[in-house]
Amino acid sequence: FFVSPMRKLPGPWYTNLTGVERKYYAWRGLEHHYFLRMFAKHGPLVRVGPDKVGVGEVAMFRKMMGSYDLPKAQMYENFAIVGENIFTTRNTEFNKIRRRQIGPAFTAGYVRQMAPLLQTDGLDEVCRLFDAQIAAAEKQQQPGAVGKARGTTNTYYAFTMMATDIISSLAYGRRFGASDMLVRNVEAPPPPPPLSQEQTAQKEKPQEPAPQSEGYEDGETGQSVLESMIATMILMRLVAEIPLIHRVPRWILPSQLKMLYGVRDKFLAFSTRTATRYRERLTKGSEKSQAAAGARNDILSAYILAHDPETGATMSDQDVGSENTVLLAAGTDTTSNVMVSVVRYLLWNPHMMARVQRELRDVLPEREQVLTDPTAAPYLAAVIHETMRLRASTSGVWPRDAPRHAGITLGGYFIPPGTVLCGSIGGVHLNPETWERPEEFDPERFLGPEGEARKKNLVVFSAGVRICPGRHLAMLELTMVLSAVLRRYEFAPIDPPPAAADYFTDVDEICSITTGFRNPDRDCLVYVSRSD
Ligand code: HEM
Known part of the structure; x- marks a missing residue:
């Protein structure tokens, strides 16, 4: 202790x-704030526990993320309730092979080919929701209202939906229909009038079973799959907080947890079965069905056909199922x-807002046009980058073990083996040595050649050997959706902005692996109307 x-x-x-102290903040969903406060007080390399060190400076962050000598920390095993996969694994060889296998699904070129699916299954759906919400308001408008x-x-x-x-x-070959649930809520007809006796008797007669949706089995529907997905994510987060849950025999667990495990099993079975069916269509079906399946440029077909160019290893249906559950966790709320x-x-x-809208009207003169190239709307791109700097959905910490035998030197300090380095993306993005006025929202900093150069200090997708493979997809999605909705709709605040601009209080965040909104019902409600 004295010589450490x-x-x-x-x-x-x-x-x-x-x-x-760190654990207390983590338990409150404020671990990211804890690290920011520690960096502000003690500098970008700070001890936060007997064997834990926070890292909040870009060069040190890149160094710790740059090599497989610093494997992911033990925490990641707690996510492995959905099997070993690219995200949960701490095994270097496994990760290297998997990254080579899935690489082709995420190249910038292949991702561009997914744009049509992003439009039909994402963008069109969110616009359908906004249109339904506007139509509902129109219905309620008084006649003659201006x-x-x-x-x-x-x-x-x-x-999120x-x-x-x-x-x-992209990963399951079908929309789960999450947005439809929201649209249905808006369009829900008024409750029916009470039934007469005759109608009640009629209703109690056994009904024809509802037709199965394509591809679902055993009474599954998009909604039931969605519910089991959410339950699986909840279990993942619970086990991450309390690993003991996963270590004790299942029969000891309280019934709610047993239920969550049961749902997880169903969801994994669904994920594997989806891969099996798709593989059959891709490799065994008639020429016509093979062509139809192959014509779909999505992640699922790329995974099924994936092989490692170095070892020739392919992915089993179970592997694909596990990878797909991770994509749902890693690629949605982020x-x-x-x-x-x-x-x-x-x-x-x-x-x-006015500047973004002017820019978008220039590049998208027709209301229904869609933008896929972020460089065509540089101001919007700068707004997106500045948002990801200040409010990274990954602003928490991403832990790595110090090299097992040699330790590592960071910022002039030797960190011995056995230490966990907590790479803080929020810390890097708010470091005052790197960023002027770090707490201020200023998209200008990402404009022009200097702005371009500053992007190297952004690590929202992490860095190095475990950098986010979905980053091109995320950027395409952000560009397409934000350009379209900000071109097609006017948004207006319902509540005034927070009075005091304080980084820690002006957004009520919760950090639990990813960082999001603690109280979306209060903070994310806005008016929406159509632009011309
Ligand atoms: C703005 C959106 C996104 C952000 C900010 C983001 C950020 C990150 C970060 C910081 C990591 C590293 C986590 C760690 O060290 O444990 C990561 C890993 C990962 N991300 Fe993303 N991500 C985004 C979108 C996506 C999308 C759309 C996908 C795929 C559909 C995806 C798939 C993955 C996967 C599979 C990993 C694990 C890689 C590995 O451990 O080797 N992400 N992401």
Whole structure:
């Protein structure tokens, strides 16, 4: 204890003995804030527990993420309730092979070919929702009322459901129909009048079973799959917080947890079965069905056909099933939360909103046009980058073990083996040595050649050997959806912006693996109307 090199690291004295303060913040969903406060006080390398060090500076972050010598920390095993896959694995060889296998599904070129699916299964759906919300407001408008009808929408639900539909389309070959649930709520007819006796008797007669939706089995529907997906994600987060849950025999668990495990089993079975069916269509079906399946440029077909060019290893249906559950976890709220934040920042800064809209009217003169190239709308691209800097949906910490035998030197300090390095994306993005006025929302910093150069200091997708493979897809999705909705609709705030501009309080965030909105029902409600 007295000779440990960790003692030399900056940090409060008590972190030599305990990491309970960090745990307390993590338990409250505010671990990302805890790290920011520690960096502000002690600098970008700070001890936060006897064996834990926070890293909040871009060069150090890149160094710790740059090599497989610093494997993912043990925490990741807690996510493996959906099997070992690219995200959960701590095994270098496994990760290298998997990244080579799935690489072709995420190249910039292949991702561009997915744009039509992003449009039909994502963008069109969210627009259908906004249109339904506006139509509902029109219905309620008094006759003779002046001005356009304004619907009310919750951007959090609208974009989260849309992103879920996009990933389910790309990774499962079908939309789960998440957006439809929202549209149905808007269009729900008024409750029927009470039934007469005769009608009641009629109703009690056994009904014909509802026709199965294509591809679902055993009474599954898009909605039931969606529910089991959500339950699986909840279980993942619970086990991440309390790993013991996964270590004890299942029969000891309380009934709610047993139920969650049961649903997880069903969801994994569904994911594997989806891969099996798709493989059959791709490889065994008639020429016509093979052509139809092959013509779909999506992640699922790329995974099924994947092989590692070095070892020749392919992926089993179970492998594909496990990878797909991870895509749902890694590729939905990460992207949709950025969209929500972009709309919020633009509503708080009307001159920026006006500039984005002017730019979009120039590049998309027809209302229904869609933009796929972010460089065509540089101001919108700058807004997206600045939002991802200030409110990264991944602003929490991503832990790595110090190299097992040699340790590592960071910022002039030796970090011994056995230490966990907590790479803080929020810390890197708010580091005052890197960014002027770090807490200010200023898209200008990403404009022009200097702005382009500054992007190297953004690590929203992490860096190095485990960098996000979905980054091109995320950028395409952000560009297509935000350009279209900001061109086609006017948004207006329902509530005024927070009075005091304080980074820690002006957005009520919760960090639990990803960072999102603690109270979306209160904070993400806006007016929406059609633009010309
Ligand atoms: C704005 C949106 C996104 C952000 C900010 C983001 C960010 C990140 C970050 C920071 C990591 C590293 C996590 C770690 O070290 O454990 C990561 C990993 C990953 N991301 Fe993303 N991501 C986004 C969208 C996506 C999308 C759309 C997909 C795929 C559909 C995806 C798939 C993955 C996968 C599979 C990994 C694990 C890679 C590995 O461990 O080797 N992400 N992402």
